[in-house]
Amino acid sequence: MSRVIGIDLGTTNSCVAILEAGEPTVIHNQEGGRTTPSMVSWNGDGEVIVGAASKRQMVTNPTRTIFGAKRLIGRKVSDPDVQRVLPLLPYTVVAARNGDAWISIDDEARSPQEVSAHVLAKMRRVAEDYVGETITEAVITVPAYFDDVQRQATKDAGAIAGLTVRAIINEPTAAALSYGVQNKGDQRVAVFDLGGGTFDISILAIENGVFEVLSTSGDTTLGGDDFDRALILMLADEFQASHDVDLRGDAVALQRLKEAAEQAKIELSSSMNTDVNLPFIAIGPGGPIHLMRTLSRGELERACRELIERLAAPCATALELARCTPADIDQVLLVGGMTRMPAVQDRVIEIFGKPAHKGVNPDESVAMGAAVHSGVIGGELQEVVLLDVTPHDLGVKVAGDRMSVIIKTNTSIPTRESKVFATTEDNQTFVAIEVYQGAHAQASKNRRLGRFVLGDLRPGPRGATRVEVAFSLDADGILHVEATEVGTGRAASVTIEAASGLSADEVLRLGEGLR
Ligand code: AMP
Numbered sequence: 001m002s003r004v005i006g007i008d009l010g011t012t013n014s015c016v017a018i019l020e021a022g023e024p025t026v027i028h029n030q031e032g033g034r035t036t037p038s039m040v041s042w043n044g045d046g047e048v049i050v051g052a053a054s055k056r057q058m059v060t061n062p063t064r065t066i067f068g069a070k071r072l073i074g075r076k077v078s079d080p081d082v083q084r085v086l087p088l089l090p091y092t093v094v095a096a097r098n099g100d101a102w103i104s105i106d107d108e109a110r111s112p113q114e115v116s117a118h119v120l121a122k123m124r125r126v127a128e129d130y131v132g133e134t135i136t137e138a139v140i141t142v143p144a145y146f147d148d149v150q151r152q153a154t155k156d157a158g159a160i161a162g163l164t165v166r167a168i169i170n171e172p173t174a175a176a177l178s179y180g181v182q183n184k185g186d187q188r189v190a191v192f193d194l195g196g197g198t199f200d201i202s203i204l205a206i207e208n209g210v211f212e213v214l215s216t217s218g219d220t221t222l223g224g225d226d227f228d229r230a231l232i233l234m235l236a237d238e239f240q241a242s243h244d245v246d247l248r249g250d251a252v253a254l255q256r257l258k259e260a261a262e263q264a265k266i267e268l269s270s271s272m273n274t275d276v277n278l279p280f281i282a283i284g285p286g287g288p289i290h291l292m293r294t295l296s297r298g299e300l301e302r303a304c305r306e307l308i309e310r311l312a313a314p315c316a317t318a319l320e321l322a323r324c325t326p327a328d329i330d331q332v333l334l335v336g337g338m339t340r341m342p343a344v345q346d347r348v349i350e351i352f353g354k355p356a357h358k359g360v361n362p363d364e365s366v367a368m369g370a371a372v373h374s375g376v377i378g379g380e381l382q383e384v385v386l387l388d389v390t391p392h393d394l395g396v397k398v399a400g401d402r403m404s405v406i407i408k409t410n411t412s413i414p415t416r417e418s419k420v421f422a423t424t425e426d427n428q429t430f431v432a433i434e435v436y437q438g439a440h441a442q443a444s445k446n447r448r449l450g451r452f453v454l455g456d457l458r459p460g461p462r463g464a465t466r467v468e469v470a471f472s473l474d475a476d477g478i479l480h481v482e483a484t485e486v487g488t489g490r491a492a493s494v495t496i497e498a499a500s501g502l503s504a505d506e507v508l509r510l511g512e513g514l515r
Pocket residue numbers: 010011012013194195196197223224225262265266267269335336337338339340341362363
């Protein structure tokens with residue numbers, strides 16, 4: 001049997017770990033880094049470059065260097081979260097046949113699954129070089145707030161990269177696993193995960209090796225990229241005010257500004273001041289213009305104040321769902337590169353009343369937790385049990401566009417729940433089951449996951465024919481829905497998997513292209 005690797009497929013960086021003698025170990029990539037930029041470039045001659053080498057091309061090859069594919073995976077172009085990031089992307093996002101957000105490179109549309117597959121394939125090769133054998137299985141982590149479609153799309157990315165995805169686990173849960181196997185003892189932990197793209201907060205109870213997720217909450221539109229964007233906008237507005245040139249209109253200038261903004265943000269985590277130096281960033285009527293200024297930590301914090309404010313509400317929700325107060329939390333674990341920002345750490349102290357635990361590496365603990373989980377699946381770590389929850393309400397649309405919830409948010413998974421519905425018209429011969437996810441009482445305001453039809457119902461007056469709709473949610477958070485006519489037992493079912501946007505054939509074809 002091949003070894004199972006744990007992969008943290010991050011918005012900005014990815015990391016791979018493996019279990020060795022019961023201990024999770026992070027594997028260095030070929031360039032010597034313990035994490036690898038989640039970036040993929042296509043060169044003019046069709047060559048594909050992944051990781052640090054791709055990041056180096058960002059400025060010279062901006063329209064063919066793809067970063068942040070995780071923000072697009074399993075989403076429609078019309079999705080407000082996608083619309084929000086589009087204006088500052090140097091590459092082109094196009095709508096696929098079903099409206100999914102794909103990326104156009106040299107007029108060829110590529111799915112975010114394919115882009116992510118290149119990153120996963122790189123992580124796979126990193127692990128193969130280390131263990132000296134072929135790897136075909138992985139545990140991949142996703143943000144707790146990823147929905148069914150995004151999870152399935154991530155699984156497809158794994159399949160394209162030649163990996164059987166043994167499990168999809170939530171990033172905060174993974175971080176808690178890696179902490180918990182190294183810090184034994186019963187305790188309650190809050191995992192505060194602020195990465196490049198998303199913010200997740202989970203509260204877990206660890207008791208006798210059982211890791212029970214009590215609650216999870218978050219904000220899928222709050223991450224390091226947003227801090228960069230706040231800084232980019234501040235600098236671009238300032239530049240426009242003094243020179244009457246909008247840097248946002250020039251892909252190369254924008255890319256340089258993006259890189260400089262992120263760099264400045266990172267430096268200001270350890271220094272009070274830093275310099276932003278962008279010579280020849282634009283050409284004005286009087287010749288070349290340079291962007292050169294000193295930026296202070298205070299200025300960064302002011303530009304990002306609203307983002308830092310937004311960290312509190314999901315924490316309050318998670319505490320409430322877990323029926324905890326901040327005093328009940330024994331440890332706060334910080335995950336994600338953005339938690340290195342001092343203002344974020346100060347906010348954590350304000351929210352939880354205590355500083356965070358210092359022992360976890362925010363860049364590596366998620367991959368290490370994925371490796372721990374591979375040991376749980378493979379039976380190497382028999383003493384560890386993981387109980388996770390679903391972060392969303394799942395239900396069906398009923399008359400009047402109402403959402404009838406079948407599985408409530410924060411229910412432990414795997415789970416199976418059902419409800420019985422009656423026909424709404426006389427002699428109704430079929431029912432269409434429309435599956436939605438989200439907390440809004442109006443179904444159409446939530447995310448639609450899929451639709452299927454149960455036909456050949458027995459004719460009868462309205463209300464007399466009844467249909468049982470059963471939802472099964474597996475441990476990966478993937479939903480299977482079945483509808484059965486009560487009395488006849490006639491059934492129709494669907495696995496919401498189909499909604500990931502790629503057919504099985506496409507996954508196979510892309511996988512062949514990649515090997
Ligand atoms: P992750 O997705 O966990 O790799 O998080 C990456 C995000 O963390 C990116 O937005 C980085 O710019 C940011 N980041 C990394 N290191 C630091 C640092 N020292 N200070 C502030 N932000 C950082």
